[in-house]
Amino acid sequence: MKIWLDTIDIDAIRKAQAMGVLAGVTTNPSILATSNRDVEAVLGEILDAQSGPLAVQVAARGLDGMLAQARRIAGISPRMVVKIPATEDGFRAMSILEREGISTLATTIFETRQLALAALAGASYAAPYVNRIELSTGNAFEVLEQSQRLLDAYGYKTAILAAAVKTVDQFLRCAQTGVAAATLPVEVFQQLHASSEDIEQSLRKFDAAWQSNGLTRDAALFKA
Incomplete structure (x- = not known):
């Protein structure tokens, strides 16, 4: 399962990119509003900081507004993915935009049922809100499994991008459902790759064994 970050934190994006584990970045109006900066400038920095897609949501609710905003977003870079809400006009917009070659993400x-309609409309991605579903009905992972089976059964191109993932356990449970990706807040990603006492204890033992032979951490393993 691929990892996206749900953030505009450039340092965090660069670190994940440097680790070689980052597939893309998602944003939403709430996240972008916190920057208090020109939105296109922020998006440009994110594109420069990582090599994957960048998903940005339209603010409009009507079809014409969605299409106009989506086309402007798509014009920023070929790597842009336009997030469209899973509404009647949203499904119409997804269908039109995908036929124009613009990648969409149903949010x-x-x-x-909503994911099924997004797949029928041709959306490139669909993002179920894992934590919010879990809090509301307690069946978030059943929704993911059902949705993935539906996509597999009919060969839809839509990839599931699990969103609103709030814990490492939720991330791991998403992975077990077979969905394509999850988008994580920075704090969950940090917990995912954080060191542990078990790791540190093992490294200390390796250091002690190395030093007992008169070697240091930086000693060459092989002589020239």
Whole structure:
């Protein structure tokens, strides 16, 4: 399962990119509003900081507004993915934009039926809100499993990008459902790759064994 970051934190994005584990970045209006900066400038920095797609959500609710905003977003870079809400006009917008070659991500998904419609509309991605579904109905991972089975059964191109993942356990449970990716807040990603006492204890033992032979951590393993 691939990892995206749900953030505009450039340092965090660069670190994940340097680790070689970052597939892309998602944003939403709430996240972008916190920057208090020109939105396109922020998006440009994110594109420069990582090599994957960048998902940005339209603010409009009507079809014409969604299409106009989506086309402007797509014009920023070929790597842009346009997030569209899973509404009647949203599904119409996804269908039109995908036919124009613009990648879309169906957002605000809470039920399998919404994801099915996004797939039928041709969306490149669909993002069920894992934690919010879990808090509401307690069946978030059943929704993911059902949705993935549906996509597999009919060969839809839509990839599930599990969103609103709030814990490492939720991330691991998402992975077990077979979905393509999850987008994580920075704090969950940090917990995912954090060191542990078990790791540190093992490293101390290796250091002690190395030093007992008169070697240091930086000693060459092989002589020239």
